[in-house]
Amino acid sequence: MWTRWRISIRVFVNDNPIHYFDPDGQELQVGGVVNLSIKDLISLIPGKYRSELVVQDGKVQFKNYNSLPDEVKKYKGVALLQTMISSEKRYKYAVSEIAEGKNRVTGQPQAHKLAVEKEALEPRDANPQNAIRNLSKTERTDLPTGHEGNDLPEEGFDGAVFIRAGTFNRPHQASDDLIMDYPRNNVVYHELFENASRTEGDGGKGRDYQDAHNRAGANGNQFSKEVNGTRDLNSGSANGFDPQK
Ligand SMILES: [Zn+2]
Numbered sequence: 001m002w003t004r005w006r007i008s009i010r011v012f013v014n015d016n017p018i019h020y021f022d023p024d025g026q027e028l029q030v031g032g033v034v035n036l037s038i039k040d041l042i043s044l045i046p047g048k049y050r051s052e053l054v055v056q057d058g059k060v061q062f063k064n065y066n067s068l069p070d071e072v073k074k075y076k077g078v079a080l081l082q083t084m085i086s087s088e089k090r091y092k093y094a095v096s097e098i099a100e101g102k103n104r105v106t107g108q109p110q111a112h113k114l115a116v117e118k119e120a121l122e123p124r125d126a127n128p129q130n131a132i133r134n135l136s137k138t139e140r141t142d143l144p145t146g147h148e149g150n151d152l153p154e155e156g157f158d159g160a161v162f163i164r165a166g167t168f169n170r171p172h173q174a175s176d177d178l179i180m181d182y183p184r185n186n187v188v189y190h191e192l193f194e195n196a197s198r199t200e201g202d203g204g205k206g207r208d209y210q211d212a213h214n215r216a217g218a219n220g221n222q223f224s225k226e227v228n229g230t231r232d233l234n235s236g237s238a239n240g241f242d243p244q245k
Contacts, residue, residue: 028060028084029157032096036165040095043185044077044192046227053081060085060093076223077185080193089158089199093192099133099162101151109155112148114164115241131164131241134191136198138206159199161191166243168235179240186235189223190216194236 030037034055041060042050049072052063062068065082072078084091099112115131135153143150153160168187172178197212207215213236220232 028081028091028093029058030055030060030094031058031092032094032098032162033165034058036095037093040163040184040188041081041093044081044189044223044227046072046075046077049075049078075226076219077189077227080189080196080219080223083200084159084192084196087196087200090156091195091199092153092157092160094160094162095165096162097164099135099151099160100154101133101135101148101160102154103146104139104150104152105146107152110148110151112151114162115243131166131168131243132187132191133160133162134195135160135162136195136206138198138201138208140209142209159195161195163188163191164241164243166241167245168238169240169242170238171240180233181245182233182235182238183224183228185227186220186224186232187238190220190232190235193219193223 028041030041038053038055038060042053045053049068052065052068054061054063060081062078062082062085065073065085068078073082097114099114101110101112102108103110112133114133130149133149133151135151136159137152139145140147140150168182168184169179170182172180193216194209194212197207197215198209199206201207217232217234217236220235224230224232
């Protein structure tokens with residue numbers, strides 16, 4: 001009896017277009033090379049449920065989030081995407097060679113080319129050769145205010161992540177001659193989690209970068225077990241990148 005009642009409520013909610021079309025403009029937008037951006041977001045979801053994520057007019061949505069089984073809603077990748085989709089904050093994810101934002105001091109639009117050379121990635125320093133740009137309205141207090149890694153997102157967004165197409169790696173612990181690839185979805189999850197954590201924060205204040213990074217690492221392990229069947233090898237410390245691979 002209880003189960004039937006719950007199902008009928010769900011059907012009612014799902015058929016209600018007000019819930020589906022999201023009048024508050026809460027959204028996760030894809031940009032850059034759109035099909036690659038979508039592919040990256042879909043890769044955060046366990047295989048069987050990947051067709052549940054759809055994109056309409058550049059906005060990412062679950063076809064029918066309310067009807068997903070509760071255990072699926074708990075998957076780290078699903079929970080992260082739903083947080084970003086349903087939040088009052090506006091997010092953008094783009095696979096791109098260019099990261100667009102605004103200078104935090106001057107408010108002027110900025111565009112920075114992302115890394116094109118091997119071993120150019122140093123995520124912790126957010127240096128100009130980085131293959132990633134992770135921008136939030138919440139300032140990084142570990143970087144100077146005018147540093148490009150501390151740019152604001154483009155107008156209309158609270159958080160934005162840009163990642164160049166390619167493969168992340170780092171030297172093997174046993175030998176510098178061996179290079180270990182990271183599953184790209186570990187990097188995507190890490191950066192999006194970090195961005196959402198910084199941007200959402202506690203009561204809208206935002207978490208500082210280091211805290212958001214640490215939480216991304218901790219949650220990334222569970223994410224990777226669920227989707228890749230193995231723990232995250234610490235994508236937050238990747239220090240190599242190959243744009244051709
Ligand atoms: Zn990080």
